[in-house]
Amino acid sequence: MRNAFGIAKKEISSYFSSPMAYLIGAVFLVLTGVFFAQYLLATQEASMRGFFSPASFFLLLISPVITMRLIAEEQKMGTLELLLTSPVTDLQVVVGKFLASMAMISGMLLLTLYYFVLLLWVGSPDLGPVATGYFGLILLAGSILSVGLLASSFTSNQIVSAVVALGILLLLWLLGNLGSFFNSVPWARDILNYLSLSTHYSELVNGVLDTRDVVYYVSFIVLALFLTVRSLESRRWR
Amino acid sequence: MIEVEHLSKYYGNFMAIEDISFKVEKGEILGFLGPNGAGKTTTMRILTGYMPPTSGTARIAGYDIFFDSLKARREIGYLPESNPLYGDMSVRALLEFFGKLRGLDKKYLKRRISEVIEKMRLEEYAETDINKMSKGFRQRVGVAQAILHEPAVLILDEPTIGIDPVQVVETRQIIKELGKEHTIILSTHILPEVSMVCQKVIIVNEGHLIAADRPENLSIGISGQDKIKAVVRGPMREVAAALRDLNGVETVDYESTGVDGTARFNVSARINRDIREDLSKLIVNRGWGLLEMQPVGLSLEDVFVKLTTKEEI
Ligand SMILES: Nc1ncnc2c1ncn2[C@@H]1O[C@H](COP(=O)(O)OP(=O)(O)O)[C@@H](O)[C@H]1O
Ligand SMILES: [Mg+2]
Numbered sequence: 001m002r003n004a005f006g007i008a009k010k011e012i013s014s015y016f017s018s019p020m021a022y023l024i025g026a027v028f029l030v031l032t033g034v035f036f037a038q039y040l041l042a043t044q045e046a047s048m049r050g051f052f053s054p055a056s057f058f059l060l061l062i063s064p065v066i067t068m069r070l071i072a073e074e075q076k077m078g079t080l081e082l083l084l085t086s087p088v089t090d091l092q093v094v095v096g097k098f099l100a101s102m103a104m105i106s107g108m109l110l111l112t113l114y115y116f117v118l119l120l121w122v123g124s125p126d127l128g129p130v131a132t133g134y135f136g137l138i139l140l141a142g143s144i145l146s147v148g149l150l151a152s153s154f155t156s157n158q159i160v161s162a163v164v165a166l167g168i169l170l171l172l173w174l175l176g177n178l179g180s181f182f183n184s185v186p187w188a189r190d191i192l193n194y195l196s197l198s199t200h201y202s203e204l205v206n207g208v209l210d211t212r213d214v215v216y217y218v219s220f221i222v223l224a225l226f227l228t229v230r231s232l233e234s235r236r237w238r
Numbered sequence: 239m240i241e242v243e244h245l246s247k248y249y250g251n252f253m254a255i256e257d258i259s260f261k262v263e264k265g266e267i268l269g270f271l272g273p274n275g276a277g278k279t280t281t282m283r284i285l286t287g288y289m290p291p292t293s294g295t296a297r298i299a300g301y302d303i304f305f306d307s308l309k310a311r312r313e314i315g316y317l318p319e320s321n322p323l324y325g326d327m328s329v330r331a332l333l334e335f336f337g338k339l340r341g342l343d344k345k346y347l348k349r350r351i352s353e354v355i356e357k358m359r360l361e362e363y364a365e366t367d368i369n370k371m372s373k374g375f376r377q378r379v380g381v382a383q384a385i386l387h388e389p390a391v392l393i394l395d396e397p398t399i400g401i402d403p404v405q406v407v408e409t410r411q412i413i414k415e416l417g418k419e420h421t422i423i424l425s426t427h428i429l430p431e432v433s434m435v436c437q438k439v440i441i442v443n444e445g446h447l448i449a450a451d452r453p454e455n456l457s458i459g460i461s462g463q464d465k466i467k468a469v470v471r472g473p474m475r476e477v478a479a480a481l482r483d484l485n486g487v488e489t490v491d492y493e494s495t496g497v498d499g500t501a502r503f504n505v506s507a508r509i510n511r512d513i514r515e516d517l518s519k520l521i522v523n524r525g526w527g528l529l530e531m532q533p534v535g536l537s538l539e540d541v542f543v544k545l546t547t548k549e550e551i
Contacts, residue, residue: 006338014326078322082383085286086339087311 003088007096011070012103024062025108031058036115046123051115052133052205056198059105059137060144060173064165066104067148068158070097071232075156080235090232094149094225101145109137129207136204139217143197144169146224153231172197239264239421240285240391245294247280254280255445257294262438264390267417269436270425277445278425279319282395285423286316299390312340315384315420319395321377325369329360329379332368333386340387354382358412374405381412385420392420398431410435465534466505466514472526474501480520481505486513500529 015021032055039050074080083093119125151165152158176196182189193199197220200213240262247254255277262268272278284291285298287307296303301310324332330351337347355364358378363371368379377397384392397413398406413424413435426432432439440450470477474492481490481503492503507513514531521528 003339006335010324010327010331010335013331014324017326077325078318078320079324081283081288081318082316082322082336083339085288085311085314085316086336087308087341088339089308 001092003092004096004099007083007088007093008099008103011097011100015066015100015104020065021104024065025111028055028058028062028108029111032112033115040119040122046119046125048115048119048125048130048133049205051112052137055112055137056140056201057173059141060169060197061166063101063105063141063144064148064151064162064169066101067145067152067165068162069152070101070149071152071228072156072158072161075235076158084232090229094228094232098142098146098149098225101149102142105141105145106138109134109141126207129205132204132207132209135209136201136213139204139214139221140197140201143217143220143224146221146228147172150224150228150231153228153235169197174198239266240268240296240298240423242281242285242296243294245281245284245291245296247277247284247289248292253445255442258442258445258447259294260440260447260450262421262423264421265417266438267413267422267424267436269432269439270423270442271427271429271432271439272425272442273427275444276427276442278427278442279395281442282316282318282393282423282425286314286393287311312387313390315387315389315392317380317384317392317394317397319399321380323368323376323379323383326367328365328367329355329382330364332379333382336383337386342387350386350388354386357385358382374401374408377401377405377409381409381416385416388419390421392416392422394422394424396425396427398426398428465507466503466517467530467532467534468503468505468517468521468528469495469500469530470503470521470526470528471500472521472524477501477521477524477526478503480524481517484513484516484520486516500527 032051035054036048036051039047043050071080074083084090116125116130147168148161148165151168152161154164155161173196175192176199179189179192179196182192194216200216203210203213242258242260245258246256258277258281260268270278270281283289285296285303287303287310290304298310299313301313303310324335327335333351333354334347337351342350355361358381360375360378360382363375363379368376371379381394381397384394394413398409401409410431413422416422417435424431424435438451441448474494478490478492481487486507487505488508489506490503492501494500495502505513505517514533518528518531
């Protein structure tokens with residue numbers, strides 16, 4: 001674990017040494033802020049819904065930019081050779097990089113608590129849905145970032161990595177919508193709905209904490225990280 | 239210290255190295271010599287645990303590179319071919335990072351960082367971002383990184399490539415110095431480098447190991463067998479033609495010695511082929527006079543050039 005933290009720490013400081021992290025954070029805050037304010041003014045209700053709904057989709061759009069360089073850049077620069085010949089396991093490398101991207105997104109989400117403070121000031125928001133909403137957002141972020149990391153392990157080109165990640169993510173996101181075409185075949189609809197990244201999230205935003213949703217996201221993350229480790233290993237075997 | 243047994247590596251169907259075996263004893267500097275594409279980098283990547291061999295094994299300090307990979311890797315300091323480093327880190331941050339990954343404890347790491355910074359004379363650059371440094375200084379950072387954890391074995395892949403001549407001389411000096419504390423494998427395609435720095439040399443070509451010895455033995459071992467200077471009395475052209483027909487002979491050239499009817503012949507034969515007896519018999523049988531015969535020792539360079547250029551005969 002110490003090795004994974006060491007790798008995470010290095011990645012985090014390299015995020016902060018480039019303007020990209022600040023830029024992404026700013027874009028995210030401005031966009032979600034606009035939606036939050038608009039919802040607040042239109043409904044006059046002290047709720048975070050106006051933030052949670054668009055936040056998930058914006059997260060999906062910006063995360064590939066956070067993860068794209070994590071492994072691709074190392075392959076391009078050749079530093080992967082130094083990293084993988086250090087006495088660390090591939091799993092530690094993958095977990096370290098994943099934790100770094102999680103820390104970035106978590107930091108960004110922490111800043112959005114400012115919306116909640118604003119709500120406390122203008123009304124009395126219900127705490128439950130806010131807590132489950134943030135919990136959902138973190139789980140969703142983990143899933144999105146793990147796919148981004150996987151895509152980053154496929155290539156030494158950051159742009160390719162981002163595009164591949166976005167493609168996979170949009171597909172997984174829209175599986176729920178696809179489900180509605182299958183209303184006459186209930187089992188197919190249910191499977192598609194279950195697999196979709198978005199459906200589980202809406203449950204959590206509604207304040208419903210169901211273990212099935214948590215299990216879904218956690219298994220999703222574990223699977224994606226596992227595939228990333230395999231993908232790294234296969235680089236070695238080539 | 240390093241035992242390599244029957245290593246082979248195929249990239250798909252392409253054979254990069256085949257059946258490479260050698261040993262390096264503790265404290266030796268081994269020169270791993272071969273032209274571009276010979277398989278040097280491939281071999282080193284296998285030894286450092288970057289990729290597994292297709293078949294064969296190797297042990298570093300007694301640890302199997304496959305089954306005890308992490309332990310073996312702890313014993314290795316590695317300078318990869320193009321010296322890749324994280325450009326956005328300072329020298330100190332980079333050393334801290336790799337020190338932690340190699341499991342060094344805080345106090346020891348702190349001490350070692352100042353030691354290697356001093357040893358590689360990087361004091362002025364300790365806080366500088368690596369991508370702002372010149373190639374020569376980056377090279378020193380690469381070496382600093384490799385020796386940080388005082389590994390038993392150093393694996394240096396073409397450490398003098400792409401830096402200016404002054405730094406090349408400096409780097410060789412550093413490597414010799416490091417040889418006092420580490421067992422070293424050093425790959426290169428520059429021949430004189432081996433005689434300058436190494437106590438032992440292996441030559442690879444197209445994935446095959448074709449010679450392994452001490453640099454001086456490599457020339458002694460085959461001297462007198464494949465390059466001969468002879469002074470012969472007889473008709474120059476006829477003698478030359480007869481010599482060329484001799485089994486094992488590759489080239490013959492000659493010049494008049496100035497003394498009437500005699501000429502000096504340079505005969506070179508295939509490696510490891512002693513033609514001295516055949517040559518003297520031939521000349522005597524034809525009724526010519528063998529006035530002088532002298533084997534010429536091959537330099538390491540002759541060996542290298544000879545072994546790595548394809549034989550036509
Ligand atoms: N990843 C790879 N995939 C396919 N072929 C490779 C790969 N790496 C090296 N090769 C080939 O293997 C041979 C040996 O390469 P290498 O070990 O880099 O030689 P050297 O370091 O002696 O120049 C070369 O012909 C090279 O083109
Ligand atoms: Mg090479």
